[in-house]
Amino acid sequence: MEAEFNLTSEINNDCLVLKTDGYVNNYGGEQISNEFNKHFKNGIKKVVISLAKSKVVNSIGISFMIEIIEQLNEVNGKLYFTDMDSSIEKTLTIMGLFSYAGKASTIDEAIKSLN
């Protein structure tokens, strides 16, 4: 049983918006990281990751987000997480991600905070 994972991306008000769908495991984390890197090379510094359609994550998948935060910190950029299930928000809190990344209820709210 291999999990399906899909990722969509769009640029909205100078922000890269990534929407995950499915299990954020090693593969999912890597997909997010690869998509981010494509845009980061082109100067994107504001990123939103919506986890609305991800009900399960694991710490290996989330570890890739630390790498994204690290890269954004170097250019004074910022990452926001949105639409999180409470257990996922708790996981990210335990890992300390919100010391460096923001959180918002919706994508629009995150974009507003980033601009």
Place this chain on the structure above:
Amino acid sequence: MENNVKLKMTLPDIPDIELVAVEGLDKMARHLGISDEKIGEARILVTEAIINAIEHSGKEKMEVDVEFTMTKEKLVIFVRDYGQGFKPESVEEPDILKKMGTENKRGWGLKIMKSMSDDFLIESNENGTKITLIKNLV
């Protein structure tokens, strides 16, 4: 039977097999009317315990025994691997600040299990590792 449901399985080492256990857990929890919030946290615990067993067993091919015992009030998760074991006390607690600037961003499983469960027990020796997690569901 209504008050105490059990599920036992032996998982082979194949990609994303932890989702089979998560699906079983979901079914049990829905049957007992457990809240979405508690189910979500139980999912994370199960996922971390199983991937920890698979990732750190130190064997090329292995199996993981998983057992859930659930009532409306409490979930007991038992995960056992037959790998080479490790010394839990020698595992350094991860810190995001220390992880930044280093290659290894992983190693969060034990911290998440300790923080999200209500009780956590790990026993490990050269014959494998047993993790017992207790999660209050009310």
